[in-house]
Amino acid sequence: MAKFRDLANANVSGEGNAEELGALIDALLPVLVDRLAETGLGEIEVERNGATVRVRSESLGVQQAASFGAPAQGAAGQAAAAAPAPSSVSAARKHAVRATAVGFLTLSKEIHVGAKVAKGALVATVEVLGIPSEVRATHGGIVAALKSATGDPVEYGQEIFLLESIGEGSK
Amino acid sequence: MIKRVLIANRGEIALRILRACRQLGLEAVVAYSEADADSRAVLVADEAVCIGPADAKQSYLSAPAIISAALATGCDAIHPGYGFLSENAAFAEAVAAHKLTFIGPSAPILEKFHSKAATRALLAKHGLPTIPGSDGVVADESAALDAAKKIGYPVILKASAGGGGRGMRVAQDAAELSKNFSICAQEAQAAFGDGSIYLEKYLSATHHVEVQIAVDSEGTALHFGERDCSLQRRHQKLVEESPSTALTPRVREDFLARAAKAIGAAGYRNVGTLEFLVGPDGKPYFIEINCRIQVEHPVTEVVTGVDLVALQITLASGARMPMTQREIQPRGHAIEFRITAEDPANNFQPQAGEISAYRSPSGPWVRFDSHLYAGYEVPPYYDSLLGKLIVWGATREEAIARSRAALRELEIDGVATTRDFFLGLLESPSFLSGGVTTSMLDDVGTAAILAAAPRRSGDQAGA
Structure with missing residues (x-):
């Protein structure tokens, strides 16, 4: 369910029972993305137990997929995995920014939903007995959702916010 | 009064402490490293907090991480278990400085009983028998022979600066002691840069x-x-x-x-x-x-x-x-x-x-x-x-x-x-x-x- 929601902004759409959909997406999405990249198809739809999932490539993605498809013989899986953003699904992949220590969180002022963050930017600190532990963005992107707020106690590795990475195309 | 305990350890002892807390009606929070996220103590606990990566230096041995975890989870006491920071006076002191109770002896007591030699001397004063030995370093071979006579053979010669079994020799009688004394002193000098030797009664089967x-x-x-x-x-x-x-x-x-x-x-x-x-x-x-x-x-x-x-x-x-x-x-x-x-x-x-x-x-x-x-x-x-x-x-x-x-x-x-x-x-x-x-x-x-x-x-x- 959660996984489905995370991907809802992307060009994945589904119908049916939420649980069934979640299971279907978990099981099939990586395969579908690979398949899109390999075949150059524009759209794949899968139905199982009354739930339907549709994954649609953007035209750019299709072209990339096609160009990466050629040398992929014999190592199709690897090539597909290495292919940068063959579909909009992976282009909009979200990355969790995580606490680097256990303590109390302070978000940097500029962090709010929709804010653009550069890779390596200082996005928060976790105060450990008065000493700040820096949290830096592991990816560039747009803040998609806040999971913790300034003043919150956080544990090591806890999600602070989600970053939606900006696709390769926008580079 | 203790109400909520941070358990700063892992494995079976974390579970043991958790059980004791529950029995006493205390709340408990299990502190764990990333490598222990699926440990039984974490699974059984009502609350658990990840304090750092697998490397113990950044988790179970990190005083700041543990104390910070206790403060972040609202605990008022820390149980260190055994090993890790359990006998660390500086840790116990830092715990107390943050108004938390260290479950163990206080920092000054840990400090007082830290040195083995000083603890032996202290407890000997309070009536505990210690292994008979020369009163400190023996100056030369004749002093060693005198000391050994008082202690009773067999004796063991030990390097004052030594440890881990190095620079030790057993003497069953005076002849053996005479023979071993200079060898032992030379070995100690070579190994530790200090040739000082002391004697202890040697206990064979202990x-x-x-x-x-x-x-x-x-x-x-x-x-x-x-x-x-x-x-x-x-x-x-x-x-x-x-x-x-x-x-x-x-x-x-x-x-x-x-x-x-x-x-x-x-x-x-x-x-x-x-x-x-x-x-x-x-x-x-x-x-x-x-x-x-x-x-x-x-x-x-x-x-x-x-x-x-x-x-x-x-x-x-x-x-x-x-x-x-x-x-x-x-x-x-x-x-x-x-x-x-x-x-x-x-x-x-x-x-x-x-x-x-x-x-x-x-x-x-x-x-x-x-x-x-x-x-x-x-x-x-x-x-x-x-x-x-x-x-x-x-x-x-x-x-x-x-x-x-x-x-x-x-x-x-x-x-x-x-x-x-x-x-x-x-x-x-x-x-x-x-x-x-x-x-x-x-x-x-x-x-x-x-x-x-x-x-x-x-x-x-x-x-």
Whole structure:
């Protein structure tokens, strides 16, 4: 369910029972993305137990997929995995920014939903007995959702916010 | 008053402390490293907090991470368990500075009992026998001969700056001492840059016997009997039992009473253990103190019926001793086996990996303190203790018979363990006679003990 929601902004759409959909997406999405990249198809739809999932490539993605498809013989899986953003699904992949220590969180002022963050930017600190532990963005992107707020106690590795990475195309 | 405890440890002891907290009606938060996210203590806990990565230096050994975790989760006390930061005075001081209760002796007490030499001198002053020796460094050969005459042969020459067995030589008589003195001094000079030598009485076959004590904030000190931890491998204890076979009833009574009196008078507080060597003459000599709850504490719990971890927390909260010496009446015999992920057939190589199948022993008078479950992944980062089997019997023989049955019931697949080694040990005449000394494993050999282990009926040939 959660996984489905995370991907809802992307060009994945589904119908049916939420649980069934979640299971279907978990099981099939990586395969579908690979398949899109390999075949150059524009759209794949899968139905199982009354739930339907549709994954649609953007035209750019299709072209990339096609160009990466050629040398992929014999190592199709690897090539597909290495292919940068063959579909909009992976282009909009979200990355969790995580606490680097256990303590109390302070978000940097500029962090709010929709804010653009550069890779390596200082996005928060976790105060450990008065000493700040820096949290830096592991990816560039747009803040998609806040999971913790300034003043919150956080544990090591806890999600602070989600970053939606900006696709390769926008580079 | 303590209301909410951060458990800053892992494995079986984290689980043990969690149980004590629940029994006392206290809330508990289990602090864990990333490598222990699926540990049983974390799964069983009402609350758990990740304090850092697998590397203990950044998690279980990080005072800032642990104290910060206690503050972030609203705890008012920290239980350090054993190992890690449990006897670290600087940590205890930092805990207190953040207005948290350290469950153990306070920082000044940890500091006071930190030095082995100073602790021996202090407790000797309070009436504990220590190993007779020269009063400090001996200046030359003739001084050494004089000292040895007073101590009585055999004596051992030790480098003042040494450690770990280096720079040591035994002398059976004056001629041997004369011969060894200059060699030992030269070796010490070469190894440590300091040729100073001191003498101690040499105890050939020794039992390692320790006394469990507890002292409240007013100085009321009690003892809870002794544990014999003679079966060791490279100074690591493998088996512990109570009572010790090395003490006569008269020696035991006197020595336990003295230990409790001395440690109370010397200013120690909370639970602790006094370690002694018992030589062939049957006399215990004090060697060192452990300022923490010990791995082998269940042996004492089983014979006395006292929950030592609960007592430790109670005393740390400032309460008076909730019992009298008279109420502590050890009964029967208990033996503990440390089941570790080590391969006895391969020089006790530590193992890591997934526990593919697990069956714990049970039944009357059998206790198995373990954090294992089927599917648990033993991480490679920490010590290899998987569980402690503690078995009680009215007599030592009965405890041994029950131990054999319990060990056979225990099944741990996926990693090599010390189970079969202990099954072999329980067939060893030296162990069965009660004549286990600290050198037994060297004398008998691991291979002979393993060979004595009965084959499991279901075992494959050659398995």
